[in-house]
Amino acid sequence: MNIVSYLVRESWKLVLFAVVAGVASGLAGASLAKVISDAILGEGRASHAWLFFGLCLAYLAAKSISELSLMHLVQSAILRLRVELSRKLLATPLKKQQAIGKAELMAIMTNDISAFVQAFQALPAALGNGVILLTCFAYMAWLSWPLFLLFAGIITASLFGYLRAERYPLRQMVKLRAKLDNLYVHFTGLIEGSKELQLNADRGRVFVDDVIAPDARDFRRFFLGTMTTYTWISNVGLVLFYAIIGVLLFVIPALLPQRANVLTTFTLILLFLVRPISDLVFCLPVLRQANVSLDKIRQLEDALATPTEAAAGPDPFASASPLQLELRGVCHHYPGLTEDAPFMLGPMDLTVRQGEILFIAGGNGSGKTTLAMILLGFYEPESGAIRLNGVPVTAENLDAYRRYFSAVYADFHLFEQLLGTDREAVEQRATHYIRKLEMAHKVTVDNGKFSTVNLSTGQRKRLALVSAYLEDRQICVFDEWASDQDPAFKRVFYTELLPDLAQRGKTVVVITHDDAYFHCADRVIRLEDGHLRPAAPHAAADTGAVEPRVVAETV
Structure with missing residues (x-):
């Protein structure tokens, strides 16, 4: 038997x-x-x-x-x-x-x-x-x-x-x-x-x-x-x-x-x-x-795949120079309207530098989320290469590559548990961000956990953002984070939280439709027909925002 x-x-x-x-x-x-x-x-x-x-x-x-x-x-x-x-x-x-x-x-x-x-x-x-x-x-x-x-x-x-x-x-x-x-x-x-x-x-x-x-x-x-x-x-x-x-x-x-x-x-x-x-x-x-x-x-x-032990030794992407993430000739297929005509994303060339705020815009189905999955190492390019600090990303160093990222996905999942070995310090930082996002009246942190996650979608996204902040990774990816937020929190996100991350040397990639806040980005690029194109400049909205940033072209 x-x-x-x-x-x-x-x-x-x-x-x-x-x-x-x-x-x-x-x-x-x-x-x-x-x-x-x-x-x-x-x-x-x-x-x-x-x-x-x-x-x-x-x-x-x-x-x-x-x-x-x-x-x-x-x-x-x-x-x-x-x-x-x-x-x-x-x-x-x-x-x-x-x-x-x-x-x-x-x-x-x-x-x-x-x-x-x-x-x-x-x-x-x-x-x-x-x-x-x-x-x-x-x-x-x-x-x-x-x-x-x-x-x-x-x-x-x-x-x-x-x-x-x-x-x-x-x-x-x-x-x-x-x-x-x-x-x-x-x-x-x-x-x-x-x-x-x-x-x-x-x-x-x-x-x-x-x-x-x-x-x-x-x-x-x-x-x-x-x-x-x-x-x-x-x-x-x-x-x-x-x-x-x-x-x-x-x-x-x-x-x-x-x-x-x-x-x-x-x-x-x-x-x-x-x-x-x-x-x-x-x-x-x-x-x-x-x-x-x-x-x-x-x-x-x-x-399922067999888990492997994390490779010991120095970080393969460590560099004395400022962080730089590159896509070179990256292509990826995913299903289109018919089986015989799959949608081609790419070839794409893109460079994102340390401390930069990059907005990615585009219509529904243009491939924005797929591009985010490629950047995060979840989808493997069918051709081309991803480089971090000049080092190509491979299956052998993929785990080390992902340690540079934190993300809040469009279909995010919010965990009750907070990460971190120093529980007291993590709880203090989490409490600070919860207050910043005006959630202290609903959520507290105790024993390394949120007191509740039974909240509205927008509130849960704010807690997911807190979790991403606590990871303190070098590159932050936010997929339509502001789509479920009211105007007040959208303003906080674009004009306070993102600049704060950039000032701390974090690289920020935001997938967004909020063209009223495009002036908050260092660069805005648009995905059209599977290709990256520079976005047209937008005037700053009357939101009390920071001084307009530069709308640049892709590198």
């Missing part, structure tokens, strides 16, 4: 220890059946009472040790799986993540890992029960090998029938997992598009009734069909086990005469095994689902 082999690879020593403890619990359980049998047949002595209670304690200790050992191993395996998947996800290029899809990633990181966890929680008891079964079977063979062979033949035939009957629900489980992927796609759309669906109630009803409900009904139908089959198979198997006891008591004595004490001991052992067998039978669907989930997790692991 995939899960067992997974645990063996995790720690075969701990698995072996758990199995040995399980064998001890099985021997204790089988011995209990023997002592009870002797007592019933009148062969017990006074010392058997002490033996009985001693075996109870031994059974308790051995079974608990076995299950607890596996429990520790299982939780370690789950911890490693979650952490490794998270690290691999961060190491995977953004384009590859986008190709996999948010819904698929969410289904695997939540549902599949949950199914895996559920199976792992059942596995210690299942493995312990399996060891008890094998131990008791060995004791039964020692009591009477002819009777055990007959019993083993019946069990083998029943197991073969079970595996044959299980083929159908097992195939259905794979289809069930595919149905779940579709549901996650719809649920993602439902959550992310809730405003649009609430605004148009008819559209919302159609989305639920005609999109979500059919797939939800299909999932229900497949789930009920699969689990109904498993239920019948499991219950029939349990009834057959009782039938075996009946055969042992009523048929075997006529065909294969046995001593009464052997039949009694066999019967007691089988009654003792009813609970372990019942638990094993009913946890099999859980283990099967976990194997399907494990296959999905392994597919994701294969698709």
Whole structure:
């Protein structure tokens, strides 16, 4: 079984220890059946009472040790799986993540890992029960090998029938997992598009009734069909086990005469095994689902990149000269109106210098955000080169390159946690910027966290800006940051915060449509038809702004 082999690879020593403890619990359980049998047949002595209670304690200790050992191993395996998947996800290029899809990633990181966890929680008891079964079977063979062979033949035939009957629900489980992927796609759309669906109630009803409900009904139908089959198979198997006891008591004595004490001991052992067998039978669907989930997790692991250790040594981009970022002949394709006519961004030549404020403007779909992704190293140029301080950016030094950037994206995510090793200093700086952005009445900083992130989009963007400030990187990229801000905060952003960054030697790249503030930039460039062009000069708006800066051409 995939899960067992997974645990063996995790720690075969701990698995072996758990199995040995399980064998001890099985021997204790089988011995209990023997002592009870002797007592019933009148062969017990006074010392058997002490033996009985001693075996109870031994059974308790051995079974608990076995299950607890596996429990520790299982939780370690789950911890490693979650952490490794998270690290691999961060190491995977953004384009590859986008190709996999948010819904698929969410289904695997939540549902599949949950199914895996559920199976792992059942596995210690299942493995312990399996060891008890094998131990008791060995004791039964020692009591009477002819009777055990007959019993083993019946069990083998029943197991073969079970595996044959299980083929159908097992195939259905794979289809069930595919149905779940579709549901996650719809649920993602439902959550992310809730405003649009609430605004148009008819559209919302159609989305639920005609999109979500059919797939939800299909999932229900497949789930009920699969689990109904498993239920019948499991219950029939349990009834057959009782039938075996009946055969042992009523048929075997006529065909294969046995001593009464052997039949009694066999019967007691089988009654003792009813609970372990019942638990094993009913946890099999859980283990099967976990194997399907494990296959999905392994597919994701294969698709994701393997994280590498950060290269030790000096910063490859360190320079005594002022910072300079260059694009030379950079080109990048992304989907256009048709598959046969992808949109070409570039070739682009651009130089951005330390302390410069650069505005990038352009119409919707002109490639501004794609250009930002190229600058940040998320999209790799298909041709041309990116240089930082004269050093070309490559896959080997990409991590070092990204350490020069902080950014607030158009589709930003706001984390509660603040970065920084000196918590007190970070909290003081964060509080300063929160007051500067007039958010102190809504948000405080405590224990390295924002007190809340349940705010409006504009307010959350202000907190994202605080996080970017706290990173204190050399190059700041802001993608449409001011689009959700009221006029007062737009003015603060363009006329106070950006000049403050420039005076501190930071390089600032702003994607914006706010032409009323173009005078606040050192340069304004426009993306048109995939090419960089100088923007036409704009007059300063009456906003009480700083003296107009220069609107320059691209370098």
